[in-house]
Amino acid sequence: MAEHGAGERFSSVEVVDELVKLLQDLTERPRFGELPGRRSGARAGGDRGIPLVCLVRGTKAEGLLQALQAHLRGAHPGRVPHAYHRFAEPGDGVPEPGAVEAVGSVLVRVARELAHGANDRHGKHEFRRFELVYWLMNQRLDGADPESAATLLTRLRERDLARRSGDDLKDVLDDAAGTAPWWVRLVVRLVPSFLFRAKLRGLVPGSEYRWLLRQPYLAPHDPGTFIGFAERLTSALVPGQSAEPREDTGQLAKLLVNAFLEDVRRAYRRSWWRIRSARRTVYPVVLLDGIRRDNGGYAVLKTINDVRNDTGAFDPLVIISGSAKVPPDAETTAEREPAPVSQASHAYETWARKLATDSRARRPTAWFLPLQVPDVTVVRGEVPPTATLSVRQPPVWSRTPVLAVVVLLLLASVATVGYRHVRDVVTADERWRSEHCGLARDNPDAHTVRRIGDDCVGVTTGPVPLFGPADDEDLRRFNNVQDLIVRQNREVRAAHERDPNRPYATVVYVSAMGTGRDVLTSNTARLVGVAARQARLLERTDSDEPLIRVLLGNAGSTMQHGRVVAEVLRTVLERDKTVIGVLGMALSSKPTRDTITVLGEVGLPVVAATLSDDAMPTASRMYFQISPTNDRQAQVAARHVRSAYPGKRGVVIVHSSDEEDSYAANLRLDVALRFGEQGLRVREEPYRPVSVGQGSDARRLGQGLCDVGDDEVVFFAGRPADFGKLMDGVSAGCKSDPPMLLAGDDVARYAADDTLRGQHPEIPFEYVSFAIGAQGCAAATEMHQTLRELVPEECEGDANPSLDGHAALTYDALYLFVHAMIQLGDIPVSPGHIWKEMSDIGGARALSGESGVIDFGDGQVPIDKFLAVLRVADGKPPTVLASCGDYPNRHDVDLRRAPWCPTTPR
Template sequence: MRVRTFTEQLTVFDGADQVVELVRALVHRPRFGEAPERTRDQDTWRRRGRKGIPMVCLVRDVHERELLAELDKRLEQARPKPVPHARYTYGSRVADWPESGDRALKPAHASDVEPIRAVLSDLAVDLAGRDGAPRFRRFRLVRWLTEQSLRDAITEPDGELLRRLRERDLARRRSFATERTDELTDIVPSWARFVLRLVPPLWFRAKISGLGAEYRWLLRQPYLAPRDPGTFAGFAERLTTDKRAKEDPEQLLRLLVNAFLADLRHAYRRRPWRPGAARRTSYVVILLDGVSRANGGYRLLKLINDVRNDTGAFDPVLFVSGSEKVPPFAVKSDEHGTPAVPTARNALQAYRKWSERFSTASRARTPTAWYLPIRVPQGPNAESDRFDEARERLLDTPAITSDPAPLWSRRWVLALVTLALVGAVVGVEEQQRQAHCGVFFLAAEASTLVTAGDECVGVSERGFAFQPSDRAFSDVQAKVGELNQRATDAHRANPKRPLVSLVFVAAQSSPNQSLASERESLAGIAVAQDRQIEASGDNNPLLRVLVANVGFQMRHGPEVAELLGRMVARDSSIIGAIGFDQSRQPALETIDALSRIGLPMVAATLSADHIPDRTSLYFQVSPRNQREAAIAARYTDEELKPAERKVLVLSPDDPGDTYSNNLRDDLRASFGTVGFVVETRDYALSPGAGEVARQVGADVCGYRGVVFFTGRSEDFDLLLDGVNARCRGVSPMILAGDDISRYVADRGLRARYAGVPFDYLTFATGGAGCDTGGDLYARMKVLVPNECGGERDVALDEYAPLAYDATLTYIKAVEQVRESPGQVPLDKASVWHELSSTQTLVGESGTIDFGGKVDQRWPLNKYVAVVRVNGPGQTHPTVMATCGLHQGDPPSAAWCPHD
């Protein structure tokens, strides 16, 4: 649709509409590619090869001097926004040579530098004052260098120039810093202020070394051999007022023009990450009015032509000049025109012809390759019919417009997209945090931590708190993370010492139970870590412990094993798993899953008989239930000697509790062997079921045999509550399995029913605990002092010494691999082989002897003690009998069974 525009003040002449249409077409920037392609009459042509915008040279009579001024108004009135443009009007100047005659301009002279630089500076200022305008960093750098004088810097001119450059670069930052120094003094530390002052100079050094775009460009542009003498400072010094007299003025002028054009090229260069370039839908227009040979206007046009020929780059700018003669040779054009200068009425046709020959002409570097001269005739008399016709055609000419920016590049769209992306990233990040236990999803441990319901399961090296509410357990985890770093540092200091990794597998989250035993297991492992760090031999391995939480009652063991499988594939230092907790069905499934990834296992406290038969990768340092039951039967027969030779075995009604069910079956067999009548009873106890507990207690009151409890420590407290309430004076003789050790170690629980005596079996005893000189507890007192004292008797809980011994078993196996002849690789396979042939090891929980058999995966004749609690006259639990070898303990009782 044609839009009639306000043109009353526009010069009217024959072909004025064609000139306006040509300018309108040339300033329009295509959505894709560069250079205009369509004219008013809808004819389409596509140029092959180089693209470019000509310099439109309007040759007009003295009567049309306001033509460029009126074009300037049209560009300013363009909608929806003005076309970026600048206008420079040349003044008259006395010529040093005739305006015509010689076709070629005189060679450039040093005196030409200042006028050309001044014109380009004015144009840059006008263009830079517009919204979204180019910043002309390259041109301003070159201009600044050409204005510098180093006459006073005789000794180190390059150093002085760099100092000035740095001051120029830092001026704005220094101004800001000066304004804010007083405000920041009280709130910013002195070291931070020092760093803030140090960064800008360092950044300047980096910029002149090639990181700064304008500095990098200056050393890569083609003029004045910028690689001579080989440094930025050296080339920059050549451009100063004192040095450039030795340089070719023509080359220096081309450098100035090229810098100006390069800034425009950069501003218009389309890149996905530069949406501002896509918003430039109109090319820059530069109006040069009154150009002539004498005032240097022709010189500037020639420089633009030559630079474009030299660089072959597309310049997103339309130059429109106004002159009385035809540049560049100052040829006069008569009223009827010459064959070489088309008239305004043929402006579009002239552009088409220029486009057809432009590519060849520019490659040939002809002196007129970029010139499109158009003669503007004198306008008709305002009262003539020709004037009215020309004016009507001009009124029908579409207004100069600039296309709206692509939707995706508009600032409000980018703002919305940015907000949406930020929101999406925040949402995804929050989702990832929730899925990975609140850890940032790009953090190192995010891939090994998983939220499973209300629990966090997975693997941590750095002491992640799986149950933050248990501060004591978190402290031990943090200590292990610290020891991991110390072990890594020690390995870095002495690479000959092997660094191996063990995975501590345990239930480290519990909704309503203490993690005291798991904490003490980890403390025992930490002691072994510390012991190895202090060792110095090349064959003494350094230990890194990965803490794996498999969830309450080990319910998420298979999922964690899958995570471990990926870790083992990436990290060959992981040689095995350690720990495990309670012989329940989930624990067995975890063992099966770890077996599938080929990871050896050494359990600390598991004792169900058939677990070692599940996989050849499994070992344990605790005795089996079969031995525990045999010792319980012999102890009852030889020491307790109840009034009646019978035993009541109380077991939880839980098919998934492998330990309790297996121990019940072993007790039935062992007590039967010594002639006892065996009765069994399953119970169903849960926290808070006080009436049920009292009923069980009432049922065993006055029982004349032995009541053997095979359940868990949390249930044992309820059983004693019932006995204490119903069996005053007639408490039965109670014997319990090793799982009760965690209950006994708690002073508060133990004192709650001081009137109910009982015996229990345990796989380890620590004597006086932290007050002894033993390696385990002495180191524990230093490493984790909170484990010593307080509400727990750590020596009465078997977990710490058993976990310590399980760790020593791995350490011994690694040492054997290192001492093997030949170059045996240290990995999980070689460690498993040595575990299968491990010789006798004297540990804190007793002697560990696998009998020298390849298929023997539990220790023979392992130490078991019977401890009495709340006996007559007792102030502390007392060891009543021991079976198996234990350094420093009394010898085994004569009645002890042997494996």
């Protein structure tokens, strides 16, 4: 080991000064958190801790710890809580004390000194857990006595009552009970007994009994009761009757140390109801002087180190030892060479940086900070206090006078508490309803929906409420279809109860719902398709015919809250195992893509009806779509223009400038590529869309399109709301000679609405559609037949929900789930099995749907999927100009494949 006198020459004053500065850093408790000192960059966790400061000094400096004690006692404005214990010099022939005896004897003295009134300036220190463990270890019981458990229980109950009430109060209660009615005497006898037994079973939070059953040492759950575990601890410290043959002494010692440290932790635990904890602005100090290997001192420090390694908890306690050699093994390696006292602060910084690694590795010296004291003479009382300790005053709000004022103010306000409570309850209920879309707390759907702005976001078994101004007729139609699905869901449940053998599952329709006209009409059309498919299932009665319940989900008017819906579905899936997937989706955009990704992570397959962004399938391997891609519609549009308008030499792509709208951005790029391949020159005209919230300038751009050359075609890659404004601009500028307009598939919603379509009858336009609607639901297909019976008023309305083809797409989306359930047969229905069956749809197993043939091949998008080019003229319903792909279900229109169609081999 290092020589005591090694290093620089220091005076006793300088040595004590350095140590007092270190003490100031270690004892000062921060205002927030529990990290001592002022170390720059210190984290709130990971390297938290106070070291075991081991002062290695020679004989001359034996009074060093007593000098430090004097500084602790004389701190300004009051003493630092501390305890001083000096280990006795071992005599000749005296055996070395065991670990349990050494730890127990030291800690009981330290606990008593810390609990002394002199140390309670900042709050009393109590050691309930340590006292219980120490008391149990000092109980003498005969292990062979069958009544030992009852004896210990009686002693515990008497100890508990005496500790909490005192003997004087117990006598008063006994005297009062003697003159009280019988039922009072019964209560006085039974209530303490019941309360005590509840404590023993760990049912009372914060009690020492509960803690003892949950601490990590000696397997407290063996044999399974508190009394059983307590019996194992008895006699551990009784002279001549040790528990050593029964229990591991190292574990017993650790239990004692952990109980002691836990009491200190609890005293310093911050919480709003523990005001006294805030008064503690310094950490207590324990001075252990004269420690040696053969007097138990090293064993005490080693046990503390091991417990800290085991628990990883922050112990608000400063422990300083004094010894002639380096604890805990009296060995000094190069790595553990004590740092000079002059470098105490630097040594502390170095130790703190290594603590996290050393403690996780459970190093036997992880918490030790050895410091070498120069060979100077230190005598208690002879070292002038050049450096002094200071104690920060407690916060003003924690002081007794302030608390008294607060209590008086609280008492003064009692008269108004009743009124305010009722008012707050009413306000809270109104706030709850407002935050949860008008639903009461007892409504199960209130926990799966919440209002965000003007959107009711989440999943519901009932209709989705909408907020904000809306056209009354459009809103009525939308709500009618929602109510229809809710009614059919009840019929589905009833049918399942009648025949539990029928395959039964739940599918969630998730879309962008809002009060905008185009949003309302598109969701009405899509829900009509879902309702029609669900109604077809209800018409069947065979035991192998599936039944599907449809929940309604809203991800916000622009799908901006899709992640919220996905997380709601994660919780719904945990309690409702019938949920097998999601259908719908709306708006090919980044929020929609993110929603699909999270739903895939949840484990739910997603079948989109109308999405067409080329990159959408990469969002999740559990994603499928019914519609073709933007690239396919761009190919069809370009070839149609080249065939139908051979004189056209260029294309003007009018597109949204909103990069978040991946549909418009992707379609723009695809159109530019495919029209360029057909030899047409390409130029672009961006506009600011309605969705950005600053007002659309599409009308201004529409007027500018009047300058488009006769040899150019205008392709619109955007949303219906902006297309309407574009048409307004064209009408204002050149309605007598408009440019040739061709639009993407999203304009199908505009074309299906009689009112919108008829606003500018003098301006013809063409558009690409993913399905062919039928005026008045007149087509001879199963979906249209069902619609005529199910919602006859919709088929006759001005905004025919089937005319834009979206009903057919959602009809097919739900059909995929039906088909997968049928294919499973006796295999249990689950999201994974459903996804597998959907993946197999292709080739000989391709499906013939309402929107065309669905053949996924080896992918997630239908191969060679049907789409058509339609024309609107004179404000009349659209007519088919050309089509590509197979559409075997319609014979009322000419849907022969155009010779120029792009074809992907199946």
